[in-house]
Amino acid sequence: MAEIERVLAPASLDEAAEALAAGEATLLAGGTDLMPASHAGKVRFAPMLINLRRIAELSGIAVEDGELRIGTLVTIAELLGDEAVRERCPILAEAADHFASPQIRNAATIGGNLCNASPAGDMLVPLLAAGARVELASKPDGTLVRRVLPLEEFLVGPGRTRRRPDELLATVRVPAAAPDAIWRFFKSGTRPALDISAVSIGLLARKAGNALHEVRIALGAVAPTVVRARAAEATLEGRVLNPETMEAAACAARDEVHPISDVRASAWYRKELIHNMLRRMLSDVAET
Amino acid sequence: MSPKREIAFTLNGVPTRASVSPELSALALIREVLGLTGTKLGCGEGECGACTILVDGRSVNSCLMFALDCEGRSLVTIEGLAADPLGARIEQAFVEAGAVQCGFCTPGMVVQAHNLLTAHPHPTREQIRRGIEGNLCRCTGYFKIVEAIERAAGAQE
Amino acid sequence: MQIIARETLIGKRIAKLDAPEKASGKTRYIHDLDLPGQLYGKILRSGRVHAKILRIDTSKAKALPGVHAVITAADVPWQRPIGVARDHLPLKTDRVRSPRDEIAAVAAQSEEIAQAALRLIEVEYEDLPVLTDPLDALAPDAPLIHPEPHGADGGTEHLKPGAPVAYSGRPDNLAMTFDYEQGDVARGEADSDLVVEDTFRLHYVTHCCMGVSGIIAEFDSSGNLTMYSNTQVPFLHKREFAEILGMDPARIRIIQPPIGGGFGSKLDIYPFEPICVFLARATGRPVKLVFSREEEFLASPTRQPVILKLRSGCRRDGTLTFRAVETIHDNGAYTSWGATTPFVMMQTVSSLYRVPHCSYHTKAVYTNNPYAGSFRGYGNLQATFAVESHMDRMADALGIDPLEFRLKNAQDPGEVTPQGMQFKTCGLKECLKSAAELGDYQAKRRAYAALQAEPGRFKRGVGLASMLHVGGGAKIYPSDGCGTILKMDDFGAVTLITGASEIGQGSETVLAQLVCEELGLPLSAVRVVNNDTEITPWDVGVHASRTTFIGGNSAIGAARKARAKILDAAAKQTGLPAQALDLRAGQIVEERSGNPLLSLAKLIRSLHFSDKAELVMTTHYYEPPSHHQDRQFKGDVSAAYAWASQVVEVEVDTETGAVRLLKVSGAHDVGRVLNRLGIEGQIEGGIVMGQGYALTEELIVEQGRIRNPAFRDYKLVTAPEIPEIAVRFVETLDGEGPQGAKGVGEAPAICIAAATANAIENATGVRILALPFTPEKVYRALREER
Structure with missing residues (x-):
């Protein structure tokens, strides 16, 4: 050591x-x-x-310019109990409820979960679906500078991010969900929490009538990082939800991922879950 | 082990100083440096809850906490709970409800129950079950633990 | 004067005597004990599945400051093989047979230094062909796991008296075989209108005691050994350690600190225990060796994995005709109790229901996999899974309700089975009816079956299963007894010194209750001493659901002798005949009126401080009226038999395969309820352990390696997952049992997997023959059916 x-x-x-x-x-x-x-x-x-x-300034949740600004030290328990998060990014609150255990929720931070960059990271899927950006701070030549990266660019691989060794993740910025937004979160497993997901899915979109717009689907534990299901998003964009479009999206998501087999699940089962659960989420959304 | 550092914190209400290496866990600090063995090491990975303590009133897995992060904080272990009215009620309820078998998970369960009942003085059964989802027990099947927590909540009126 | 009515503690809800200490964190487990001058032991494991050891170099480790000893097999040439078949040397000499194999051990002044020293030990291996499928291991040209005698290259056997190694290797990979026959299976088959056959596959699970394994060993200056040990069988271990160490058993003392869970895991000697003793001997210091959780997963015993082929037959009217079982037990690299589970498995096959013709054959086969020990239920979860799955299959094929089918073949009191078991009391039929009623089994089963083909994501089902298990000890050794010493002090308080160990199951509380019942004392008047072989009388150990029954009868025996002595003395003092007196609330009373005559404490003092000066101290040794089985495995092995039926209700998510246990309704023939709180705790905990076996737990072993040695991926049931439960006790008041009770420790875990299999079939129409019912496995089965 x-x-x-x-x-x-x-x-x-x-x-x-x-x-x-x-x-x-x-x-x-x-x-x-x-x-x-x-x-x-x-x-x-x-x-x-x-x-x-x-560092007090890295704690706390604020709303600025319609965005949630979540300090890197905010714990999962704080996310779960925060009114602003529930209102403006309910998918994040929902995912926080499935995160590890009460004890870990009391200690683990959102910044830690992001920097750890696990492909199954519980905060990554909802944040990716929500279009979150991360703010990195550094002091290269004596002045504090900040840069903002979309989460998608920030995540590189398992345990790997674009954070430079001289930077630290200061704030997570999450756009507030639109008033007509629909969202769903799914995490596989037989426990409500304390589980490393074999598959997780986040869905966020705007719904007009029975059609979805600005569809964002994030998938966990099916690739080296949390990924967007772009093909599935494209099949849904602007379309009315009906059995055919929902099945097409579910199939597209299943076919665009290439998960591995490990002790938690086989690649085949992961793909089946992506298909079945995305279709289930869409049909739940269609009914409401 | 790296050079040690002096830290100061409150342990079960008593101002305490200790010298710890930076890699040390709060659990090892409590058990090995300070000799309080009521807090148990079950897995060392935050998966079993046997090492649960309260830090500034919230429960955490002491096996996942760095000892040096105890600096300036208030720690309460199972040994400190007996002096707390809620803690004493929970312990009593565990005894009366038959929630203790081998007993190895019990201190962590009691501390976690304290965290739960502080946040939700009148929890539903569902909240209790979720409230102890991070505490494994191999003996009881949890039924009597849930009952004990209900009993302790009821005794608060 | 205040009349004292007769009161009883039997059947009451009694808090465990050790609960206040445990709930306040004051109980000191082995992990919490440190002796002055203690060193820390650590073991180097091979990490190789099967390999020759070419070279071990410990010189760098020995040179590390703080290291007191580094030992390998070469340092203990006199070590003897351990385990049920004596096929396992604690420190490996020339080859390793699994990744957990012990190569070397270190004693150092801290755990960190010991760990660092392990990394400095150099070992060179040459890999050998790996055998991880027991069927491959049976092939005639398969490589051998135990080809030559152990210790062949140890070389310095003269160092120790009487050292020739007992185990001499095997010409094949057969560790053990079991063959049992009753009647004529061919005739049974000819008599059958219906025959079904399936192959069931039972997986690896492990005990996951919350307190990991550990031991402290210390020699005194005269060479006497004291072990602080978590063993469930202190007296058997005393003898076995003496053999392994070449010591006089009289020089070995075992002290058992409170145990953080047993469940059968501590019935055998495992290498870490003698290794810790070797280190203590090498250093002359107390040595403490405690596993990490990962080590606990990698190097603890498992439940026996089994491939079980079952052929069952019956007549059109539902009468069972025959059962034929062939099993392959993957024995792993070494032999522990797992290999001997056929003792129990064949009982379920032959005697849970009336079957005239039976055969049972097991081959336990060496592989490079983990090896199995004993685990709550001892083979019975596996056997019951197969037998009870078949009961449903046959009932469905015949169009008979599965409850009726079981009732038709169920045992009755008075039955003597062809295997020789005598069911003096038997509540099976009542258990079946009670559980079915509690779980609304028949109506729900019909209703759910009708919904199978309907669309919908979630399907519900109910399943029924029953079990038979020993409930009055098990005479697997020549003696199945337990000793008690009871002494009363001058103030009427009792110290109960018993051989029966407390492992969390609540035995000390039940024993104290039984003594109070005889002596008319409150529980607070009894202290139980049960954890030191130097003090306590002999007991065979905590296993086979025997402690309440055997330890209880032993305690009652001692208490009755004390009672007789007290009443005799009281008769002399009161002038009333002893049979007209009773002991109540610490008083001698007149039996009929309840009039108090004399305080017990006063009477005892008058005995003590008199001319004759005597103390009330008694001893009792209870040996149950059971029999060692003969070589054909026949004989009445237990003094009583426990029965249970459970109805399980599940919900299956057909889109994910996830199975949720909604409700378990159980009826248990427990003889009699002694401590209602304690017995509920045993049953509830057993149900959830059965749930884990059925649904969530699996030790994943691939190519001899355990892939999930952590709670992260080895999934114990957590609180949010537990079902609703309803339990009814069937009290058959066993004539031999203490106050009529039978043993119940293992029973509740046994039926759950079988009943869950039947419930999933009821929900989905799909029968799954392999455990556990993880979402992926169930989903795959549902997809294959479609």
């Missing part, structure tokens, strides 16, 4: 960014992934450990 030479607990984003600019660091937020990963030897600690938890 590599030695941790320094431990920092900065009080501000500025301080944290400055420390990051100085050298390679391991970032600690909730610790719920970092601790077991370090015990299993899956992460090597950098010489510097930065505990972000004291």
Whole structure:
């Protein structure tokens, strides 16, 4: 195990960014992934450990310009209990309810879940469906700069993101759902939570009459990262929901993913679930 | 192990100092450094809940928490719950309802029940079951644990 | 004077005596104990499925500061094989047969240092062909798992007295075989109007005790060994450890701290235990060795996986004619109790229902897979799954209601089965009727069957299954007894010293209740001592649902002797005949009126501080009137038999294959309820353990490797998943049982998988012959049917 030479607990984003600019660091937020990963030897600690938890400006949920601004340190429990999240991004609140366990929800942060970039990450599917963007902060030449990336670009592969070593994820920005938005979230498994999904699906769209617009479908645990089901989205865009269009979309989603087989599910079953559950979500939406 | 750091926090109401290496978990701090063994190590991965403690009033898996992150916080373990009226009621309810068999999961269950009843003093049965979804028990099948939590909630009136 | 009425604790809801300590976190499990000067032990495992060990170099590990000892097989040439077939050396000499195999062990001043030392041990292997399918292992040209004697290259056997290794290898991969016959199966088949045959596949599951395995071993300066151990069988282990270590058993003491779950996992000696003793001997210090959770998954026993071919027949009128079973038990690399589960499996095959003709044949086959130990139910979950699936299949084929079909063939009290079991009490028919009524079985089954073909995502079904299990111990050793020492102090309080161990099941509370019943004392007057072989009298161990029955009868025996002594003395003092007296609420009373005559404490003091000066101390040894089976596996192996029927109601999501357990309605012949709270807890916990076996739990073994050694992917049932339950107790008041009770520890887990299979069939029309019913498996079966 590599030695941790320094431990920092900065009080501000500025301080944290400055420390990051100085050298390679391991970032600690909730610790719920970092601790077991370090015990299993899956992460090597950098010489510097930065505990972000004291940075007040990275906490809290605000609404600005019609967007939800979720601080990186917001815990899953806070998301679950937040009125603004329930109103403006209910799919995120729903997914938070299926996240791990009460104890982990109390500790795990949204930023940690995003940076961990698991293909089955529970926050990734609803955020991708919701069109979220992430704001990264760094202090390359003495001034704090921020850049904003769509979540889709941010995620690169399992455990890999576009965050540079000198950057930290400061805020998650989520556009508020339109008044005519419909949404559905599905996570496979026999438990309500405490489960790593074999498949998860997020659906967000605007519904006019029985037709869907601006359809966004995100799929978890079927590719190296959470992905959009673009082909399925295209078959639905602007169309009236009926048995034929729903089946076509379900088939398109099934055919556009190439999941792996592992201890949680076979590739075949994952594809079947994508098909059946997307069709089920669409038909639920059609009925309401 | 990396160089140790001094941290200060409150443990079961008592101001406490300890010297910890940065990799150490809060669970190891409590059990090995401070010698309080009521909090159990069941899996070390946050999957079983046997190590549940309260940090600033909220339950967390102490096996997933870095000891150094205890700095400035208030920790309550099973040993500290007996002094709390709700904690004492829950323990009593666990005894009376038959919610204890081998007992290894019990401290974590009691602490988690405390977290649940603090947030929802009159939970539905469904809320109780969800409230302990992160705590595994191999003996009881959970029925009597749920009953004990209902009983403790009822005793609050 | 206040009249004292006779009161009883029997059947009441009694809180467990150890619950307050456990609920407040004060109980000290093995994980919580540390001895002064203690070192920490860790084991290096092979990680190879099957390989020759070419070279082990421990020099770097030995040089690490803080390391006190690094040992390999070469350091303990006198080690002897452990396990049921004595085919397993704790530290491997020349070859490894599974990834969990122990290569070396370290004792160091901290766990971290011990762990670091393991990484410094260099081992060179040469891989050998791997056998992971027991059918392949039976092929005549299959590579051998145990070809040559162990310890062949150990070389220094002169170091230890009497050291020749007992196990000498096998010319084939057969670890054990079991062959049982009753009647004439061919004739039975000829008599049949209907014959069904299926092959059932039962999977690996493991105990998942919340407290992982651990041990502390320490030698004193005279060479006496003390082990702080989680064993369920301290007295048997004392003897076995003596054999393994070449020690005098009198020099071995086993202390059992409270156990964080047993369920059968602690019935055999596993390598980590002698290895910890080796380390203690090598270092002269106490050594503590505790598993990680991952190690617990990788190196603990499993439930026995079985491939079971069942052929069953009956006449048109529903009379069973014959049953023929052939099983392949994947024995894994070594032999533990899993291989011997046929003892129990054949009982269910031959005697759950009346069947004139039966055959049962098992081959336990060595492979490079994990090996199975004993696990609550001991083969009976597997056998019942097959037998009860067939009961439904036959009933459906004949067009008879499955409840009626079972009732027609069910055992009655008084029956002596061809296998020799004597059912002095038998509540099977009442269990069947009760469970069916509680679960509204017949009406629901018809209604759900009619809905099978209707459209709709969710389908519901009900399923019924019954079970027979030993309920009065099991005489698998020459003795199935338990000893008790009972002493009363000058104040009328009792110390009950019993051989029967508490493993969370509540035995100490039940034993205390039984003693109070005899002595008219409140529970608070009894202390139970049950965890130290130096103090407690012999007991065969906690297994086979025997503790309440055997330990209970033993405690009652000791209490009755104390009672007789007290009443005799009281008779002398009161002038009334002893039979006119009773003990109630700590008083000697007149039996008919309840008039108190004398305080018990006072009477005892008067005995103690008198010219004759005597104490009230009694002993009792109870040996049940059961019999060791003969070589044909015939004999009345238990003093009583437990029965149960359960109705399971499920909902199947046909779009995902997910099966939800909605309700379990159970009726249990428990003889008599002693502690209602305790027995409910046993039954509820057993039901959910059965649910895990049926639906969620599977240790995934691929090419000899366990793929899911964590709770993340080994799915225990969690609180939101539990069903509604309704349980009814059928009290048959067994004549031999303590206050009429029978053992019940294993019974509730046994039927669930079978009943769930039948319920899924009722819901969907699809019968699935392999467990567990995970969403993917059920979905696949539904798709294949379409």
